[in-house]
Amino acid sequence: MTTTWGLIVETTVGFRERKHTEAYVVAHFTGSREEALAELERRARRHTPEHPMSPKRRRLLRWSDGFLLVVDGAWQSFVTRFTVAELLEDSDAPSAPDPAAAEEPAAPVAPEPVTAEKPSAAAAGPAEQQDEWYADGVPVKPAWLGRKDLP
Template identity: 50%
Template sequence: MGRWGLVVEENQGSGEEKMWALRVLAHVDGTREEALARLESWARTYRPEHPRRPGRRLVYRQGEGFLTVTEGRSRDYHCRFGVLELLYDSEAPEPQDGVPPGY
């Protein structure tokens, strides 16, 4: 078991201010397979910033995650969804005996 971050990468902003950005959607405690199942649900229902008036939506499985393509009026937009194992959290409580887990 582990702790998994569910992330989305998408274009944000418009015109010259458009940039590619990553956002953590949620965390899942469990197996990688459980995290992927939750991520698939996110990929099917997530509403990206672009396009403003979404049309057809396609969801593809892609290696370790998913790719969604949403048709817009003038062009198509895509988002990448991934599962990342959380290895360190600076705000997690310190171990009681002062020894890092796994030693």
């Protein structure tokens, strides 16, 4: 059985008195813990935090379950913690695929314009000049397209 790991990022957001930490599961990774840590390290090395706007110093540290990125700004330091954790439960996980439905999915079909009757008399003005309509009654060419009186 393969293990699914959550790649978690906890980062400093906000400024001064409103500065706080928020956590996000940025991805799920299936494989060994070492492979998950390697993927997490790649993400940590590429990560550019929102704050500080003008970084003066950047330090990436390894610790037991992940990495710690400390970025010093002109007045404050901002921290981002990268953690790998085993996924034990997910209330919104997709259901297991149905083997019977393993057929190739049909490609989505774009609606094709159809020549249809003009809409009822309620639609007056430029819409009456339409000659192509989608099956649901929406004109292919918007009524405002080509109008000279619009900015």
